[in-house]
Amino acid sequence: MVLARRSFLAEDHYLPLAKQVATLLTEVLGQVREPINVYDAGCGEGYYLAKIKQQLNLAGLSINASASDISKPAIQKAAKKHPDIAYAVASSFNLPVQNTSQDALIQVFAPSSAAEILRILKPQGWWLSVDPAPDHLFALKQQVYDTPQKHQLDNTVPEGFSLVSQTRLSFTMHLTRLEQRQNLLMMTPFYWTISAEKKQLLLDNLNLVNTDFDIKLMQKKPE
Ligand SMILES: C[S@@+](CC[C@H](N)C(=O)[O-])C[C@H]1O[C@@H](n2cnc3c(N)ncnc32)[C@H](O)[C@@H]1O
Numbered sequence: 553m554v555l556a557r558r559s560f561l562a563e564d565h566y567l568p569l570a571k572q573v574a575t576l577l578t579e580v581l582g583q584v585r586e587p588i589n590v591y592d593a594g595c596g597e598g599y600y601l602a603k604i605k606q607q608l609n610l611a612g613l614s615i616n617a618s619a620s621d622i623s624k625p626a627i628q629k630a631a632k633k634h635p636d637i638a639y640a641v642a643s644s645f646n647l648p649v650q651n652t653s654q655d656a657l658i659q660v661f662a663p664s665s666a667a668e669i670l671r672i673l674k675p676q677g678w679w680l681s682v683d684p685a686p687d688h689l690f691a692l693k694q695q696v697y698d699t700p701q702k703h704q705l706d707n708t709v710p711e712g713f714s715l716v717s718q719t720r721l722s723f724t725m726h727l728t729r730l731e732q733r734q735n736l737l738m739m740t741p742f743y744w745t746i747s748a749e750k751k752q753l754l755l756d757n758l759n760l761v762n763t764d765f766d767i768k769l770m771q772k773k774p775e
Pocket residue numbers: 557593594595596597598599600620621622623626642643644645659660661662663
């Protein structure tokens with residue numbers, strides 16, 4: 553899964569998402585006194601934070617970037633690829649970070665603990681979460697399940713935070729090569745459970761796939 557995700561992300565199929573997250577952060581972090589500390593909880597192979605750091609740097613913001621994930625192989629790959637970012641193998645439910653030390657935390661398709669995020673963010677710090685929205689990879693699900701279910705949007709805002717914005721981002725990916733379709737499939741849990749027959753069907757036909765992301769920007773309430 554880690555290797556498939558790394559190859560898929562390296563082709564920038566999800567670049568519009570990284571750009572949108574970076575743009576949102578550039579707007580709010582422009583007001584923050586430097587150096588700015590940005591953390592990625594459940595960073596996987598580090599794709600998003602590296603792209604976001606690049607865009608923030610281009611906007612003239614100097615960033616101390618750190619990240620963690622519970623998967624050691626993912627962190628090993630991230631650390632090798634992005635030597636300018638500090639990485640740790642750690643659970644997002646027990647982040648290896650001091651209290652009130654971070655200006656922003658991003659969490660992309662990964663589990664999180666609101667209490668931990670509240671603990672590590674500075675007062676009025678920013679929490680940017682990305683989760684699947686209803687139509688995410690629905691073309692794929694339709695071929696896997698007889699009655700595919702859409703993702704449900706989670707509109708709850710954890711205690712201690714206020715919701716600043718909630719945006720949907722959708723785009724279609726054109727997966728013209730077999731390797732691209734295979735990587736996408738291997739990134740999902742489906743690959744490991746479906747029959748060989750269904751797998752082949754997906755590998756042959758999954759040329760156009762829709763993404764759908766729910767992007768929430770929350771701010772820690774002042775103490
Ligand atoms: C779908 S991947 C997303 C990775 C990365 N954010 C991205 O979008 O490329 C989910 C990640 O969450 C990590 N993860 C799962 N449970 C975790 C936990 N309790 N603490 C930290 N990371 C966790 C997995 O190892 C995996 O890298």
